Amino acid sequence: MMQARVVTVSDRVASGVRPDVTGPTLVAWLAGLGLEVTEPTVVPDVVAVVRTAVRQHLAAGVRVVVTTGGTGIGPRDRTPEALAPMFDLLLPGVAEAVRAAGADNPTSCLSRTLAGVVGRSLVVALPGSVGACQDAMRVLTPVVAHALDQLDGGDHP
Numbered sequence: 001m002m003q004a005r006v007v008t009v010s011d012r013v014a015s016g017v018r019p020d021v022t023g024p025t026l027v028a029w030l031a032g033l034g035l036e037v038t039e040p041t042v043v044p045d046v047v048a049v050v051r052t053a054v055r056q057h058l059a060a061g062v063r064v065v066v067t068t069g070g071t072g073i074g075p076r077d078r079t080p081e082a083l084a085p086m087f088d089l090l091l092p093g094v095a096e097a098v099r100a101a102g103a104d105n106p107t108s109c110l111s112r113t114l115a116g117v118v119g120r121s122l123v124v125a126l127p128g129s130v131g132a133c134q135d136a137m138r139v140l141t142p143v144v145a146h147a148l149d150q151l152d153g154g155d156h157p
Helices: 022-032 047-059 079-086 092-101 106-110 130-151
Strands: 003-009 041-043 064-068 114-118 121-126
Touching (some): 003 047, 022 064, 041 047, 047 064, 079 114, 079 121, 092 114, 121 130
Parallel strands (some): 003 041, 003 064, 064 121
Antiparallel strands (some): 114 121
C-alpha cells in the first residue's frame, strides 16, 4: 500500500494555541483514497522546518505529501518557498485547478497553492482553511491515482 503524509504548517497549531482542523481532514481524505496515512506532522511556519519535514517523509518512501497552511500572503506564509526548490517537475495545472475550484470565494486568488513532483512522489501545498482543502480534495481525488500511475511509468488511459 502506498503511503501518504500530511504536514500542517502553522505557528498557532504548533504552539498549541489552535487545534489542527485541516490536517485531520486531509488525513481522512487520503485514507479514503486507499493510501496508508498517519496523523499529521505539525510544524511552525519556518521554511527550513517545513522543508525538513517534507524531505523526511520523502526519504521514507512516502508517495504523496500534502501540506496545509502557509500558502497565503501573510508575513510568515512561506510554504511555497520551502517546497519550490525541491521540485523536479512543477504541476501548475493542479494549482490552477485547485484555485479555480474555490472561485466562489473572491480571496481564493490570494492562495499560492503549489504542486509538483519530487522523484516519484506527488507533493501539493494547500491553504490552511477547511473550505479551501475541501475544494482541493474535489479536484485532487481523480488526479492522485493517475499521477502516481504516471510516475510509475503507466500509460495514458
